[in-house]
Amino acid sequence: MTASPSALAPEIAARLKKDPAGLVTAVVQDAGDDRVLMVGWMDEEALHRTLTTGLATYWSRSRQEYWVKGETSGHLQYVRSLALDCDGDTLLLRVDQLGPACHRGTPTCFDGGDLPARVLDPSERPA
Template sequence: MTFDPSTLTYNEAGLIPAIAQDATSGEVLMMAWMNAEAVAKTLETGRVTYWSRSRQSFWIKGESSGHVQELVDFRVDCDRDCLLVTVNQTGAACHTNRRTCFYTAVRDGTEVELMKPME
């Protein structure tokens, strides 16, 4: 069956959450938004493309930073309302220059920073 991005369930803004996961380590790197066109561009090019809600434009991960996400696998969840993109990540995934956006843990009611920015 041919994949059609219009069969996904998008929110009222026409967006669907996409979780990026490192293809080798399994580490969850980040969550960002895609619209149907970003989904299509990602599948066409193999470069993960998101929709920036603040800029109202496409952004190809790593285009300006060099921290590229090369698509390895593209998955749709059972409800068709969330995506999982497994990637080969070059450099930091987070805009704070950390490997992952999930660098803050809550332990015993206290926030703990698990990693520093990459050098």
């Protein structure tokens, strides 16, 4: 990642619990229908860019560079809200998604089918 210091406000940076690579998970949800669209990664600089531009910006672990979602495809994510979870290690972005969210051209990255999890009937759940 970048060697230069981030412009992220120190009070926000202090709340982040980053992994050893300096990243936090970013869960992206459609602001209109609440679908989970994708998961990305942010460091302090990506979060700063997202907060200041209103466009979702991530750190690409494979390409080792920053990317604005939709910058080349036109499938932008306009940020409606951004929250940090109670542990400080996950961000929740609620976005207006322009076009498909997945790089494969599907509306969401979570279209791989349900896994065969046992679903408890309400009568089986502990009180």
